[in-house]
Amino acid sequence: MKLGAHLSIAGGVDKAVDRAEELEINAFQIFAKNPRGWTGKELTTEVAELFKEKSKSIELASSVVHANYLSNLATPKDELYKKSKESLTEDIRRADCLGADYVVLHPGNHTGSGIEAGIKRVNQALQEIINEFNPEAKLLLENVAGAGTEVGFNFDDLLAMTEGIPLKRVGICLDTCHAFTAGYDLRSEAGFDGLLTEIDDTFGLENLPVIHVNDSKEEVGSNKDRHYHIGQGKIGSEGFARLVNHSQMKEKVLIIETPIDDNGDDELNLKTLRNLGK
Template identity: 60%
Template sequence: MKLGLHLSIAGGVDKAVDRAVELGADTLQIFAKSPRNWQGRQLKSAEIATFKTKLAEAEINPLIVHVNYLSNLATPKEELYRKSKAAISADLQRAELLGADYLVLHPGNHTGSGTEAGLARINQALEQLVAENETGVKLLLENVAGAGTELGVNFKELAAMVSGIPTAEIGLCLDTCHAFGAGYNLSTKEGIQRLLAEIDEDFALDRLEVVHINDSKGELGSNKDRHFHIGQGEIGYSGFKELLKLLPDSVKALILETPIDEAGDDELNLQTLQDLADEVI
């Protein structure tokens, strides 16, 4: 599996590739547009070509795109539901233009309509998105920490979202910080084994293709999404070492979404992860 990180596209999408090369990453995650806007500017053919050429020359793959933070497929509000589907559809098209392999999305919040209703809304939306977008970009659902009315806190909920949809169309992105916040104890070998067994039973382990690998500043079961530097949080070095030993071969990329508290944090986290991977190998 390859190691990389989420990088900003400020100044142009190709700048993210330059930064990945500088850091020594061999995979990459980006937003296709600003994560806090519904609309993104139209990508010019020349910048798309430059981006793809740089990716190929640096042998950076897979490329992962993350959807914006505004979309909510579980909402009972019709206008937001339509806007969310349209935004994710546009991100799929944008990801295809950039040559991406995966599009990662947070499922959404039911905001009071209830778990069953929210899961049904997500399932309906995903069915339509898959049917209407033949892009070759695979959707990956990301687990959440479980704050408020978030859906996707466990793998039964995530499996319900994809019920009836061909398994080849939608896979899984595991976020370690979110899982820890949701009550999965990734600081121990036993806790990691429990997590992977639950994924296998409820969703299928071979559908796990990307891991957002982040330590947690929040405590176990706190339902807090507070990413922290690798080894410096509640999961710790030993937890990540065990995780690297136990992850299935289906995982293609490990992506850091760790904070940048001061200059050099990206380099430090990537090197720490590389050192742990080297120890395991």
């Protein structure tokens, strides 16, 4: 199992690798810079090298960078669009410096211009970034819950954002909590199979390398984004057991983004997932 958690980079990005070693996980996700600010402390070559050395020494299977939350590529506002593109490019640059495999991004909010316009904006941004920067890391669009004017809560819309871009450059990160509240009922086998079929028919399951494994505090179809502890939310243990034991999910990188209400919550959620695996 490639199992990991979203880890803090407090004290330097290389500290995330120390945290992974403590948690005995072989994958993780980090923010490459402050997720709620536009700028970040410079990433020095020394720290990047240290990160790579440490990652090698713990035999890390995969590392993922999550892009900034302020970024909104779907925005109709030119200034925010430009800023968002620059921020994402910086996240990708850092991911490449660290040798990360993937950069996960939320498509954004159309804020009134409509879903189609939002999708076009994201597509334009991705094309420009890939043409101008030529990233080594694969970009992964994360499915969202569909709150407010969020775009990207189904896979046809996400696929439309990749028009004209080869799928070796851009794929999907599936968030189970977002899928559930967007209306995919992961409590049942039919619901889970339906979701996988939809991903396979659009991106192909080979272009789904990373899964954010989160239970949901909110009901199916509620379009709300509130992650919860594995097995204790509305999806429940059975749904996650089906996921971790599914033959086509074996090679996927599973990352928890569950709440940390108490010390040791990551340990507990990781343990729950390990125990669900047969």
